Each structure stands twice: as structure tokens, then as C-alpha cells.
Amino acid sequence: MRTKNSIFIATSLDGFIADQNGNIDWLHQIPNPDGDDMGYRAFMGEIDALLMGRNTYETVLSFDMDWPYDQPVFVLSTTLNSVPKELEGKVFLKKGDLSVILSEIKEAGYHHLYIDGGKTIQRFLEQDLIDEMIITSIPILLGGGTPLFGSNDKRLAFTCTNTKRFVNAVAQNHYTRNRD
């Protein structure tokens, strides 16, 4: 069974995941009175594990809430040596070559991974390791910020397999990597 690596992320209409000051307040600027999760829970129900960068991990840790993930979370870090006691058995630190890390995760029985974090996604795309992208496009032009996509030497062709619209305002496009 092949590992499937997915991203599920929101960007601004001009492709940023955070504004010039690193803020994401604009994500919540669209009226959403019924708290539509825009497919998040359904997506989370499909994945076996998460793999994220250290920045994203530390951002999640900084939120004043319980640890939000049921699945194992693999965190890419060259600097962290341990996780908080309460996250032992839930968070696993990884470093080194991505393909080796992915083999280990697959060996452990996790086949469908949620890849999260701006730098981590870019690193995966540089190595053509993303199979599926679910991109929620918040209809705001920020005018600048941290782009989801980085520069890349090779072109990567996808197919848009689905488009949805949420809260009468937000487009979500579902892409699958074309593989022969």
C-alpha cells in the first residue's frame, strides 16, 4: 500500500497562509454563523497520522486548549529532543531524510498522512511527495504575506477533482497529483 500525503489548508485569494505580520485573523473574517467546518472533520476522519514542522507544532502547543489530535503526530525537528510528558505516545520527533522518515511511518502502519506547516509543505512539494491538496481559498486579497507555494525547479501537474463552496463565500478546490 502506497503512502498518500495530503494537505488541507486555507490560503488567501492571493495565496498566502499568513499575512505580513504572521497573523491569521483574516481566516475568521468570513461570517460563519453555523460554524461550518468546511470539510475538516471529514478529512481528519480519513487520515492515519499527521506530519508537521516544528513551527506548526509549537503554534498548536501555544494555543490555550487540549491537544487537538487523535492520531499520532510526527514532528520534523532538528533541535527538539523531547516532548512534554502529557504528549508522550502522541507526538513523535523525527529528523533526517524525508523519504526515510516516510518509510518508517509507513512501516509503523500509517498510510494516509496529513502534511501540515508552510515550510514542511514546501519541502514535500520540492521532492514531489504531495499526492492530494485540499485548498480552501479565503476570498481576501491580503496584498502580501507568507506564500503557501514556494519556488520550484520542476512543474507539478495536478487534476482538480472537486470544487465546493462553503458559507456562500468560500471556494474549496480539491487537487490530486497526476501520477503515471
Add this chain to the structure above:
Amino acid sequence: MRTKNSIFIATSLDGFIADQNGNIDWLHQIPNPDGDDMGYRAFMGEIDALLMGRNTYETVLSFDMDWPYDQPVFVLSTTLNSVPKELEGKVFLKKGDLSVILSEIKEAGYHHLYIDGGKTIQRFLEQDLIDEMIITSIPILLGGGTPLFGSNDKRLAFTCTNTKRFVNAVAQNHYTRNRD
């Protein structure tokens, strides 16, 4: 009657309108056996006139084909002084302040304008003069090129009013500027 300024443009999945070498071959990389125009003719049927930058105008002129537009075309240029004889009465050169130009075009009876050309679109967006955007997202990550959207000091909020999918591969999102 208010002037409505629309854009109808294709970008790569990472938001570029041309690749690093200025090429747009990738626009035609998606199989389209029946020549689906992805809404182009319907859109052209709605507009009263076009307004484009000099680059776009000269690119259209360079194509080995008849002049493709039925409606008047206003070309923004500070350097051109005349148009070829066969385009007299079809192409009109404009320079100066955008709001003055738009008033003149509106005075002449043209209310729904198709704004085209990368720099021209960015100039319009900087002045918050775009009311509608129909963006066809070709599902290829180019990894670099000429971005559709430039940097901007203010945020501009839109609403995604429609999403469509063409040739089973391409998403087209329709945005309307939120105006109070």
C-alpha cells in the same frame, strides 16, 4: 449606472499568469478534446468594452490572426500615438489618471469593462477598481513566474459567488468585491 470592471483570466495553481520565461504554453497542457471555452464566450457576451495594457495589446497584435474583439478596446499607453489603420474605430489609446479614463469610457456608454493584462489588473486592484474576478485555475504548480496579484497596502475582501469545474480538471472561481 455604475461601471463594473471585471477580470477573466487563467492562472497556474500557484498564481502565475506566465512562467519564468514569460511563456503560457502550460495553459494548453490540460486535455480539452471538445475545445471547451470555459465560459469565455458567455463572459465576452456580457461586456461592453475592453481595457488593457500596452503589453497585452501588442501581444494580441503579434498573434497571426484577425483582430479578435467585437467590442471597443481601450489601450493604456504613455508611448503609443496611433493604431494601425485597420484598427481605427476599434482600438482607442488612453493615458493618464485611471478614474478620469474610466469616467470618459462610462460617458461614452460603456459600463461593463473587461480589464486585461497583468500590470493593468494590478494597477486597478491597487486603486480598488475591480468589481468581479473570474479566475480559471490551471492545476499546475509552475514554481515561479509572473504573479497575477501584486503587493498591496490594503486588504480587499471578495465573496466567492460561484465555483465551476471544466474538462474534469480545472477549477474556475467567480469572485465579487464586497462593497457596502
